[in-house]
Amino acid sequence: MGTVAVHEVCKSFGKVRALDGVTLDVPDGSFFVVLGPSGAGKTTTLRAIAGLEKLDAGSVHLDGRDATGDAPAARDLAMVFQSYALYPRHTVYENIASPLRARRCSSSEIAAAVEQMSSLLHIERLLQRRPAQLSGGEMQRVALARALVRRPRAFLMDEPLTNLDLKLRVEMRTELTRIHRSLGATFIYVTNDQVEALSMADQVAVLKEGKVQQVGTPTEVYERPANQWVAGFVGSPPISLLACHAEGDRLVGAEGWTLPRPRWTTAEDGRALLLGLRAEDLSVEQRGNASLPGELYGLEPLGDRTVVDVRVGTEILKVKARPTVTGTPGERLLVTVDLDRAHLFDAGTGLSLSEAGR
Amino acid sequence: MAVSVDEAVSTGPARDHTPPARRLGGRGRSVLEVALLTVLAVVMLFPVLWMIETSIKENRDVYAIPAKFFDFTVTLDHYKDVFVAPDGTRSALSVSFLNSVVVAGVSTVLATVLGVPAAWAYSRFAVRAKKDQLFFILSTRFMPPVVVVIPIFLMYRQVGLIDNKLGLILIYAAFNVPFTIWMMKGFVDEVPAEYEDAAMLDGYTRLQAFWKFTLPLLVPGIAATAVFALIFSWNEFVFATFLTSSDSVRTAPPAVAGLIGGTTTDWGLVAAASVVFALPVLVFAYLVRKHLIAGVTLGAVRR
Numbered sequence: 001m002g003t004v005a006v007h008e009v010c011k012s013f014g015k016v017r018a019l020d021g022v023t024l025d026v027p028d029g030s031f032f033v034v035l036g037p038s039g040a041g042k043t044t045t046l047r048a049i050a051g052l053e054k055l056d057a058g059s060v061h062l063d064g065r066d067a068t069g070d071a072p073a074a075r076d077l078a079m080v081f082q083s084y085a086l087y088p089r090h091t092v093y094e095n096i097a098s099p100l101r102a103r104r105c106s107s108s109e110i111a112a113a114v115e116q117m118s119s120l121l122h123i124e125r126l127l128q129r130r131p132a133q134l135s136g137g138e139m140q141r142v143a144l145a146r147a148l149v150r151r152p153r154a155f156l157m158d159e160p161l162t163n164l165d166l167k168l169r170v171e172m173r174t175e176l177t178r179i180h181r182s183l184g185a186t187f188i189y190v191t192n193d194q195v196e197a198l199s200m201a202d203q204v205a206v207l208k209e210g211k212v213q214q215v216g217t218p219t220e221v222y223e224r225p226a227n228q229w230v231a232g233f234v235g236s237p238p239i240s241l242l243a244c245h246a247e248g249d250r251l252v253g254a255e256g257w258t259l260p261r262p263r264w265t266t267a268e269d270g271r272a273l274l275l276g277l278r279a280e281d282l283s284v285e286q287r288g289n290a291s292l293p294g295e296l297y298g299l300e301p302l303g304d305r306t307v308v309d310v311r312v313g314t315e316i317l318k319v320k321a322r323p324t325v326t327g328t329p330g331e332r333l334l335v336t337v338d339l340d341r342a343h344l345f346d347a348g349t350g351l352s353l354s355e356a357g358r
Numbered sequence: 359m360a361v362s363v364d365e366a367v368s369t370g371p372a373r374d375h376t377p378p379a380r381r382l383g384g385r386g387r388s389v390l391e392v393a394l395l396t397v398l399a400v401v402m403l404f405p406v407l408w409m410i411e412t413s414i415k416e417n418r419d420v421y422a423i424p425a426k427f428f429d430f431t432v433t434l435d436h437y438k439d440v441f442v443a444p445d446g447t448r449s450a451l452s453v454s455f456l457n458s459v460v461v462a463g464v465s466t467v468l469a470t471v472l473g474v475p476a477a478w479a480y481s482r483f484a485v486r487a488k489k490d491q492l493f494f495i496l497s498t499r500f501m502p503p504v505v506v507v508i509p510i511f512l513m514y515r516q517v518g519l520i521d522n523k524l525g526l527i528l529i530y531a532a533f534n535v536p537f538t539i540w541m542m543k544g545f546v547d548e549v550p551a552e553y554e555d556a557a558m559l560d561g562y563t564r565l566q567a568f569w570k571f572t573l574p575l576l577v578p579g580i581a582a583t584a585v586f587a588l589i590f591s592w593n594e595f596v597f598a599t600f601l602t603s604s605d606s607v608r609t610a611p612p613a614v615a616g617l618i619g620g621t622t623t624d625w626g627l628v629a630a631a632s633v634v635f636a637l638p639v640l641v642f643a644y645l646v647r648k649h650l651i652a653g654v655t656l657g658a659v660r661r
């Protein structure tokens with residue numbers, strides 16, 4: 001078992017509200033990602049679960065039992081700290097062994113477990129070194145090993161891959177997902193990298209300024225963002241947002257364009273809206289069912305594709321295109337829109353208006 | 359001690375080596391600077407030199423006029439007199455040295471044992487009115503001993519601590535605990551709290567986490583703080599003079615001072631006793647000099 005439930009947790013540091021009523025339900029065995037920008041309260045959330053912060057309000061339940069007042073050691077959790085927190089005077093071996101030593105395992109058990117972990121994370125060569133003699137990426141892997149060496153109720157991981165180079169990061173992502181599957185344990189994984197969140201998670205909770213914006217599967221969060229902010233934060237290149245309002249069966253843009261009004265919108269005429277269009281739902285190759293006039297603003301070749309920046313009035317649309325696309329800035333072109341996949345948000349509240357009809 | 363300061367304070371990934379600060383003036387140090395430093399050195403060191411010289415001069419040479427700088431007869435008689443009484447038994451001075459060792463040593467240990475955990479608590483926990491408490495603790499050091507010695511004398515008389523080594527130990531510890539808390543808080547602040555957090559998640563209790571993971575990193579700080587506390591207790595004169603009277607309890611400072619006065623003063627003995635008195639602290643400070651530097655630079659140590 002390894003369910004973790006956080007209920008209405010608040011935590012302030014002086015005047016800063018780090019957590020403002022955070023509620024999360026982490027099912028047993030899931031890979032649960034907490035995604036948010038820097039300062040969103042991700043680390044504070046993990047520390048609250050681990051029992052390292054005294055909560056102002058709210059509760060933490062582990063396996064259905066209220067653990068709000070329990071000491072960290074009693075919670076049976078393992079954590080990878082954002083700053084690694086490797087013991088500076090201990091060797092890598094002793095660092096990894098520490099959780100087992102604390103639980104009085106025999107030295108043969110410890111040796112076996114440390115060996116297994118170090119080969120899994122490719123740090124066998126480093127076992128006799130001190131943390132000060134390691135690179136950032138090596139320290140991060142040692143920190144991971146120290147957490148994974150035990151079978152706790154749940155693993156808490158605070159941005160454990162950020163310091164690795166891209167190749168190793170992608171490799172470790174796959175490796176962690178594999179470890180998660182083979183252990184069947186609960187992982188609560190914090191990241192500010194939405195690619196990581198989308199590729200690894202069973203469930204994503206999007207956090208901003210201490211408030212949970214949305215919880216859902218990666219597909220849900222990507223396809224049906226709860227609000228304008230989530231839509232903008234998740235997805236790369238970021239979603240393009242155009243100011244507009246509904247008028248009868250049309251959407252009229254602040255920049256003068258018109259599009260057919262999507263069937264599913266419920267917004268009354270004249271209400272200030274934001275039309276959200278993802279780069280892959282736009283095309284400069286005449287694929288969609290409606291179009292916007294604009295002019296070429298710039299090209300960002302990314303190897304496997306090119307992102308075309310198209311200026312519509314004063315706003316820039318990011319359009320995904322084939323890598324072979326060419327053009328000169330200033331050139332007039334038509335952007336076709338897949339309106340069935342467009343998003344509408346209330347410009348005032350930022351909340352999505354798309355849910356109801358789909 | 360086996361730990362170097364560098365090792366103990368290098369805590370994390372930051373391994374930037376700051377270039378050594380350029381020496382002021384470099385090689386072109388001005389003549390004036392050298393002259394001033396020489397004068398200063400002579401002024402500072404002359405009394406020490408004179409003390410050492412006097413302690414190894416024969417009495418004839420000690421009292422010679424004009425004073426003899428170089429051509430005197432060397433003798434170790436004064437040092438013998440420090441430790442051995444004329445009748446061949448242990449001298450009162452040697453007893454007072456032993457008392458000083460006991461009083462300074464025990465009071466320093468006591469202050470460290472009490473002060474270090476207190477400093478840790480002030481550094482790690484949200485204590486109500488922490489700043490006010492810390493200021494209050496420091497303020498107990500504002501008062502010079504002479505100001506409080508009379509009330510303390512009266513209190514000690516009530517509880518029978520007058521002319522008692524325990525009395526001195528307690529008062530020195532009381533003076534050193536605030537100092538230890540202040541100085542050690544700086545060192546504890548330098549050690550990231552996350553080591554303890556990680557240890558607690560590993561399964562240790564908070565106290566175990568402190569004991570096993572933070573305390574070893576504090577050893578240089580503890581050494582530096584203890585030296586300062588030791589020096590205070592070792593040199594303390596006012597309390598020692600007022601609160602002790604018998605030779606068997608008296609510590610070295612009042613005992614050495616007591617040699618001066620009366621009809622004649624045996625300056626050779628005074629000098630030898632002073633050298634013996636100064637030596638232990640000098641040796642000890644030399645042994646832990648690295649830690650001392652860490653201590654006086656406090657937060658300035660590179661991370």
Ligand SMILES: Nc1ncnc2c1ncn2[C@@H]1O[C@H](COP(=O)(O)OP(=O)(O)OP(=O)(O)O)[C@@H](O)[C@H]1O
Pocket residue numbers: 013014016017018036037038039040041042043044045082192
């Ligand atoms: N010990 C503390 N004292 C004061 N403020 C704090 C403390 N810890 C966190 N905060 C504040 O709380 C907010 C949330 O911090 P937190 O560390 O949880 O962010 P985060 O989402 O982990 O960010 P990052 O991605 O940069 O690690 C921030 O505004 C931060 O400044």
Ligand SMILES: [Mg+2]
Pocket residue numbers: 042043044082158
């Ligand atoms: Mg963080």
